[in-house]
Amino acid sequence: MVEVKGLKFTVILREEPEGGYSAQCIELLGAISQGENREQAIANIREAIEGYLEAFPEELNQLKRKRELVEITV
Numbered sequence: 825m826v827e828v829k830g831l832k833f834t835v836i837l838r839e840e841p842e843g844g845y846s847a848q849c850i851e852l853l854g855a856i857s858q859g860e861n862r863e864q865a866i867a868n869i870r871e872a873i874e875g876y877l878e879a880f881p882e883e884l885n886q887l888k889r890k891r892e893l894v895e896i897t898v
Contacts, residue, residue, distance in 0.1 A: 826866060828873045831887060835869050837862065851887060852876050 825832045826849075834850040845862055847869035849855035857872040859865030877883060 826870050826873065828870055828877070833873055834893065835866070837865060847872075849873055849876075850893075851891075852883060854880075 826835050827833070833852070833855075836848045836850065838846045840846055840858075844858055844860050845865035846858045847856065847865045849869060849872070852873060855869065855872045855876040857865065857868035859868045
């Protein structure tokens, strides 16, 4: 979880085979980033989320609606 502007976001953090980490926000599919290590990737995704919310302020209304995280096995 990453907190930005008082909101908590779910982030997928992956260690990349060629080195470094990638990060993607579940709630904001356009918010993706990367970093050379975990800490840098988390800092960069936080910045990407902030930038996304500034560019698309209407997304805040969508985020305030009820949502549910469900895990499935396939």
